[in-house]
Amino acid sequence: NSGKSLDIIEIDAASNTGVDNIRELRETVALSPSSLRYKIYIIDEAHMLSTGAFNALLKTLEEPPAFVIFILATTEIHKIPDTIISRCQRFDFTRLSFSHIIEKLSLIAKKEKVQIEKEALEMIALASEGGMRDAESLLGQIISLEDKNITAKEVQEITGSSDKKNVAILAKCIIEKKSSQAISVINELSADGIDLQVLAKSTINYLRQVLLLKVSPQLKKYLSYELTAEQIEKMIDLTKISQTEEIVSAIDFLNEAQNKISSSVIPQLPLEMAVIKSTGKIPSRKKENEMERKFFEEEKLTSSSGSILEKEEEKILKQETSEKEENRQEKISPVPAPKALLKEKQELEEKKEINPDLDIEKIRLNWKKLLLDIHPYNHSLSAFLSNCVAKKLEKNKVILATPYSFYQEKLSAPENRLTIEKVLGNILKANVYIEVEIDRNVVAPKEEKTPEKEGRQDSLIDDALEIMGGKIVEQ
Incomplete structure (x- = not known):
């Protein structure tokens, strides 16, 4: 005994x-x-x-x-x-509840004839993290250092913990979006010498507890190790005026602020910034992204499709030209045009009025000019087109025919189609788009062999050899 x-x-x-x-x-x-x-x-x-x-x-x-x-x-x-x-009986002891520790500490304080405030007991119980021995040890240290009347402020100074009341006030201000009051609390506590990192940690934990109760009131059983029944009820009231995503954002901002406090020139600044962000005084990252996306969508709707397409075409043509000048021997990977953009262009062009001066004969007469004008952009494309003919015209769609599936595949590539449509449209002074099909009966038009043409033909042969990776067997 x-x-x-x-x-x-x-x-x-x-x-x-x-x-x-x-x-x-x-x-x-x-x-x-x-x-x-x-x-x-x-x-x-x-x-x-x-x-x-x-x-x-x-x-x-x-x-x-x-x-x-x-x-x-x-x-x-x-x-x-x-x-x-294997040679022992095992007994696992779980953490004691918050109220149980407070009750036991009250009994010890009464036997020792010590007056201690309820808030002080709660601080000791919270610092013990569910361990009765730690709670009793801490209470013994405080009794030995202080007189027979122990206040919450004295326990706070000894343990370095934050006053639960101040933490609750700060968290409530954040949830209610009262940034001015929250900043005032932070600065008052900072002036009193409170460790701001401990304050941030305590506030994060408080918001976490509110978040758990917001997700499900059934989770309150896991908070009995940290809170009294009265405190849990107050938190449940806070869940009724808060949104889950807002609590999550506040926890993220405060957690980020806690890591910056020690390196900040002004210690309370990271916490003040976290409060301002949490209370919605400046747009969150999510809101900024939504505003940005909405802006670009509106820009796309208000601007004409033709101008968007022209910018895309010019970008592709410039890139292809610069790459070929840097290294003609290197095989260049095509820059794919967006499918949505191509579809948009087709729908737009079909709706445009047909140019009455546009006919298939005019296209055939300008075919040689097309080969010459397209050569600076893509000499390989000029070689492909030399083995094609303009077969027919449907509204403003030019149907090209080639006997080779390889040529059809290359000419139908999005970046090549855009280049052909751009150059041909400039020649005809009309908006056109092309479609390439295979026709085994097509015979490419022959040209007279002049020294100039022979030189150009040799150039085309060289281009074909470069593309196909072949060699001349007989000439």
């Missing part, structure tokens, strides 16, 4: 980790208890024992005297060897 006994021996494993310490223990185990029925050995922090010490203890654990009980206490059960665990 006095709390003292020679037959209860507590051993700190962190200070007695070696084999010699366990050998001394084995020698005293054989001695009978002096006054109690059993002799009890409590080995605290048992996971700190060395492997050799565990092996030395193993034999005694297998066959202990009838009057000896070993209690191995640890917070890291995974560090205890399986051979030891």
Whole structure:
């Protein structure tokens, strides 16, 4: 009853980790208890024992005297060897509830004839994180340092924790979007010497608790280790005036601010910025992205499709030309035009009025000019077109025909189509688009062989050899 006994021996494993310490223990185990029925050995922090010490203890654990009980206490059960665990009965102790710790501390304070405020007890219980021994140890330290009347402010100064009331006020201001009041709370606490990192951590934890209750009131059972029933009810009231995404954003901003406090020139600045962001005084990242997307969509709707297409065509043509000038021998990967853009162009062109001066004969007469004008943009494309004919005209769509599927595939590529349509449209002074089909009966038009044409033909042959990767067998 006095709390003292020679037959209860507590051993700190962190200070007695070696084999010699366990050998001394084995020698005293054989001695009978002096006054109690059993002799009890409590080995605290048992996971700190060395492997050799565990092996030395193993034999005694297998066959202990009838009057000896070993209690191995640890917070890291995974560090205890399986051979030891298999020879013991295991009892797992969960964290005690917040209210249970406060009740026990109140009883101790009453027996010690100490007056302590309720808020002070809550701070001690919160700092213990569900461990009764830690709570009792902390209370003992405070009693030894202070007088018989302990206030919440004194506990706050000793533990370095934040006042739960101030944290609740700050969190409520953030949820209610009262940025001015929230900033005032931060600056007042900073002036009082409160650790702003601890304040940020406490506020994050408070908002986390509100978030859990917002997600589901059933989760309140997991908060009983940290909160009283009264505090939980107050948080439930806050969930009714808050939005889940807003709480999540506030936690993100405060978490980011906590990491910046130590390196900030003005310690409270990161917290103030987090409050301003959380209360919506400046657009969040998500809102900024939505505004940006909306702006570009409106720009696309208000601007003409033709101008968009022309910019895309010019971009492709410039890129292709510059790449070919840099390295003619390197095979260039085409820059794909957006499918949506091509579809938009087709629909737009079909709706336009047909140019009355546009006919298939005019296109055929200008075919040689097309080959020459397109050569600076893409000499390979000029070679492909020399083996095609303008077959027919449907409204403003020019149907080209070629006997080779390879040519049809290359000419139908989006970037090549855009180039042909651009150059042909400039020649005809009309908006056209092309379609390429295979016709085995097509014969490409022949040209007279003049020195100039022969030179150009040789150039086209060289281009074909470069594209096909072939060689001249006979000339």
